[in-house]
Amino acid sequence: MAFFSTRTGQFTYFSLQVGEPLWRGKKVLDFGGNIGNILLDTNSTIDEDRYWCLDLDRDAIEKGRASFPKSHWFFYNRYCFAFNPYGIPHLPIPDPGQTFDYIVAYSVFTNTTETDMLELVSQLEALLARNGALAFTFIDPYHFSSPGRNNFQWRLELERERGNISDSEMKDIAGRAQGAKWFMLVNGGDLYLETEDIRPYEPEQQKTCYVYHTEEYMKTLFPRATILPPVNNEMQHCCIIRKS
Ligand SMILES: C[S@@+](CC[C@H](N)C(=O)[O-])C[C@H]1O[C@@H](n2cnc3c(N)ncnc32)[C@H](O)[C@@H]1O
Incomplete structure (x- = not known):
């Protein structure tokens, strides 16, 4: 099923994290x-014709191409x-035939296995050009992005509101996750601690997979890498790898 992101503010987030607001003239790959x-x-200073987007949602790519025809969509x-x-x-990343000054991935590896x-x-x-930077986000479950509840509690409360888990299941999952270095919450209620060895799910049953790393x-x-805390009132940390 097609997924069209409604999130905004990604440029503000990444430009603050890499410490550079002027991206004009730079080649940018937006992975996912x-x-x-x-x-x-x-706030975006990205040139439309120097923007490449790679995503595994075919409909999203077509929609992006219709909105920004001068950009490059794959x-x-x-x-x-x-x-x-x-x-x-x-499947390996296809060769885009060039290198990039900035490669960003917002909320992509928060949904993939380690x-x-x-x-x-x-x-x-x-794929980084000389002096290029790769910046991608991750979610630390125990970070308090808002007062009173950490990032994982926020997710669990949302899953409870959506009816995927009960109140007691929510408390049980939160307790079991405590102290883990990384874990996955699959389909709203299946918790896997520090393992990718998950039970089989039919393709039609594969709904969500939220991945957390401290x-x-x-x-x-x-x-x-340089690891930075969230900025701009967001909940995701940033990992930056630079090529010298
Ligand atoms: C939560 S959305 C974020 C979308 C976008 N970065 C944004 O901020 O609006 C995650 C996106 O990553 C894409 N994605 C997940 N795994 C990917 C992969 N291995 N390669 C490319 N895209 C991927 C999904 O198709 C989806 O569009």
Whole structure:
């Protein structure tokens, strides 16, 4: 089923994180950029014709292309539990024929397994131009983005409101997740702690897969990276890898 992102503010977020508001003249790859909402950010300084978007939602790519015809849009048929359950597992990123000054991925690896994240980040790093920066987000479950509840409690309360879990299930899941370095919440109520060994789900049953990593754990996965807390009232941390 097509997914069109309604999120905005991605440019403000990434420009604050990389410390550079002027992206004019820079080539930008928006990995998992969906319909290209980053271009709609009122602060965006991205040139439409220097923007590439790669996503595994075919309809989102077509919609993005219709809105921004001067940009470059690519469908990427890789398997993803929530967004492309019929895709091809481990399909390499297609060669875009160039390197990029900025590669961004907003809320992409918050929906993929850790194996996928490590594989894809390494392929994206190879697409960086000299002095380029790769910036992608992750969610630390224990970070308090708003007073009174941490990021994971926020998600669990949403799943309870949506009727996917009961109040007691919510408390049970929160308790079991406590202290884990990373975990996945599948279809709103199935918690997997520090493992990708999940039970089989038919493609039609693959609805959501929210993946959480602590800041400390991300530092061990990406020792060369700069890890920054959320900005702009968002809940996602940022991991930045620069090519010198
Ligand atoms: C939560 S949405 C965020 C979309 C967009 N970055 C934004 O901020 O509006 C996640 C997006 O990542 C895409 N995605 C997930 N895994 C991907 C992968 N392995 N390669 C490319 N796109 C991916 C999904 O299709 C979806 O469009």
